[in-house]
Amino acid sequence: EAGVAQSPRYKIIEKRQSVAFWCNPISGHATLYWYQQILGQGPKLLIQFQNNGVVDDSQLPKDRFSAERLKGVDSTLKIQPAKLEDSAVYLCASSLDGPYEQFFGPGTRLTVL
Amino acid sequence: KQEVTQIPAALSVPEGENLVLNCSFTDSAIYNLQWFRQDPGKGLTSLLLIQSSQREQTSGRLNASLDKSSGRSTLYIAASQPGDSATYLCAEKYSSASKIIFGSGTRLSIRP
Numbered sequence: 001e002a003g004v005a006q007s008p009r010y011k012i013i014e015k016r017q018s019v020a021f022w023c024n025p026i027s028g029h030a031t032l033y034w035y036q037q038i039l040g041q042g043p044k045l046l047i048q049f050q051n052n053g054v055v056d057d058s059q060l061p062k063d064r065f066s067a068e069r070l071k072g073v074d075s076t077l078k079i080q081p082a083k084l085e086d087s088a089v090y091l092c093a094s095s096l097d098g099p100y101e102q103f104f105g106p107g108t109r110l111t112v113l
Numbered sequence: 114k115q116e117v118t119q120i121p122a123a124l125s126v127p128e129g130e131n132l133v134l135n136c137s138f139t140d141s142a143i144y145n146l147q148w149f150r151q152d153p154g155k156g157l158t159s160l161l162l163i164q165s166s167q168r169e170q171t172s173g174r175l176n177a178s179l180d181k182s183s184g185r186s187t188l189y190i191a192a193s194q195p196g197d198s199a200t201y202l203c204a205e206k207y208s209s210a211s212k213i214i215f216g217s218g219t220r221l222s223i224r225p
Contacts, residue, residue, distance in 0.1 A: 004156075033213075042117070042202055042215030043157070056212050091156055099145055099164055099209060104156040 002026065004105035006092050012111045018080040021108045025073070025094030031055075032069055033102065034077050035091040043091055049075065050097070079110075087112045115140045117205050119216035127224045128195060134188040134219050136203035141181045144206045148177050148188050151200045151218070160188070160201075193223045 005024040035043035048056040051072040069075040093102040118137045149157040161170045161177040169178040176189040202218040
């Protein structure tokens, strides 16, 4: 079974530039999550989708971050404009509906200079 | 505020020892608790998932327990090996629709 795919793996940009990350979840997984993991900390949920609807985006900085999940499959997360404090690993995860475990992709490491 | 705490932040033990990693949470009304492993530069790998109705789960040399009344979960690793070196994170979910809240992890190093 293929896992969660993410691209790119690494990205370096300057502050105030824009960046986008892509995630393709495990086939059949209705729930998709984007997390931000700052060095030395646990992941923090940014947004949770159920199919193509948003379940929780309470911790998403909506003035600069946006995410979409068209057709209930793959998803993109965008930052515009980026700030220095956005430097982190952005993790995508997916799961089946209900009390099931989450499966994570390898993440995208973003460095903002 | 719901929080998940993992102490210590780092742990180094010699190979072959049995060890326990700790996770504490502030709200005992949890839905499930999951333990993950994270290798440097990699994503998270799920190790064990304990539902609120369960007391423990086992997989190979790993055993995770859940004590809701005390707000604690432990991950027991038997006969540790250098390949067990990684960061171990616990994460709690408070309802079927709620977000997962992660601890900051315990960085484990197994000395050969």
